[in-house]
Structure formats: C-alpha cells, structure tokens
Amino acid sequence: MTVRQGRRMQFDADLTACADLVQQGDPDRFLATMAAPVEARPLLFALYAFNIELARAPWASQESMIAEMRVQWWRDAGAEIAEGKTVRRHYVATPLGRLLKPDLAACIDDMAEARRWDIYKDPFDDQAEFDRYIDRTSGSLMWMAAASLGPADEEAVREFAYGAGIANWLRAIPELEAQKRIPLLDGTQEGVQALARKGLEKIQNAKSKRNSISKPAAPAMLAGWQAEAVLHQAICQPERVAQGLLGQSEIRRKASLMWKAASGRW
DSSP states (O other): OOOTOOOOOOOHHHHHHHHHHHHOOOOHHHHHHHSSSSGGHHHHHHHHHHHHHHHHHGOOSSSSHHHHHHHHHHHEEEEHTTOOOOOOTTTTTTHEEEEEHHHHHHHHHHHHHHGGGGGSSOOOOSHHHHHHHHHIIIIIHHHHHHHHOOOOOOOHHHHHHHHHHHHHHHHHHHHHHHHTOOOOSSSHHHHHHHHHHHHHHHHHHHHHTGGGTTTTGGGGGGTTTTTTHEEEEEEEEHHHHHHHHHHHOOOHHHHHHHHHHOOOOO
C-alpha cells in the first residue's frame, strides 16, 4: 500500500529511520510533515530524508572524486526507481522506491546534477545557472512531493518552491561562506534585496494559482511556510543575511505553520 494509491502505509523500521533523520537534519521540514495529514507523511519523510542524504553527499569528503561518487550513487538509485527496477537496499532508497512514482524519479537526476555545484568552489556563472540550481533542488523536491500526493500544476509548484528555495538559500549564506563557497552573484545588500524580491514575486505568482494545487497535494507546500516572512526580512533588513539572523521566533513560526496547515492556504 502506498501514499500515491491513497492508502495509509504503516511506518516500518526504514520509514521510522527516515523520520528520525529529518527530525535531526531538517527540523523545519519535520514540523511541516507532522502538520500534514497522516497519510501524506510516509512519502514526505522518505523524500525529505533523501534530500538530506543527497545534500550531504558533496560535503562528505574533501576529495572531489569521492564526493562525485556519493552523488552518483543517488543518481543511480533514482534511475532504478525511474526504470521500475529493484531499488538498491538502503534505509532511504528502499522506501523511496516504494512510494515515489517512477515518472517523477527523473527529477532525482536533475537534483543530483545540481548538487555537483556544492562539491567545488567555483561561483555560479550567471543568473540562469543560479536559477537552475534553485529550481532543480528546491523546485524538483517540492514537485515530486506535490505530484506524488495529488493533482497539481507544475509551474505553480515550482514558482512557490523557487521562493522557498531563495529563502532557505539566504538563511544558509553564512555557512556556505564559511565553507569557502561563493553563494551569490551579487553579495551587496542591494543584490540580496533584489534576489529576495524575485523570490517573493514567484511566491505571489504561485499563490494566485492556488486553485491549481489540489487539497491532497497541498501538504507538500507546507515546507515553504516561512518563506514569505524570511524574504520580507531580507528586503527590509538585508544585513541580517550575513549575520545569520533571518527567521521568525519559535512561537511565531509554529503558530504560522499551524494556521497554514489548518486553513490549507499555503
């Protein structure tokens, strides 16, 4: 029984381990998943655990060849799912292979290709390359989640995911710079504001198409519940980006999530 068949799936040892990984490695998405309907949680936990594993792969070694091999492992696992083959035994890949539609698994290759940027220290070539990175990481993840749960318009999902991805990227700037990466094309305060405005515009465009996201698919959008608040902060106080001070208080962020989950108005 799978989420995509509209049935509840019992949490086995693998899914429990996925949930534990998300709770420890991505607490915001953990909260968003726990705010989702019970029947959506297996798929979301498997996807978000996969996202953590893939995001960590480029940082697993200072040797670029080893990092490339770790990223390639997930490309190969994604190809197995996409081709309907038996998926390699792994506590994340195994449940992901059961829950993810094969036609959506092609997104895993795009995500892995984007994550190769994290292995090296070269800056993005231009805005188009940066936008592709955000779309292939944040956009592909949210699209796989939404389309697995129910009918959804891909453009609307990816627009919302772009804004959410920019918000998450801006929050990650201090750590990326500490790792000697060059995360922004324009690191000035004006450049930060322009990027945040672009992300906010994408979210507003997506919200104007809210009716194109079905109720069953909507829990996938909860992962971006903080994005608007973070982007507004970056626009009004761009200095907070370098200081690592973007984000809401614990009370405000949890209250916001509860309201959006209850209302369905992501």
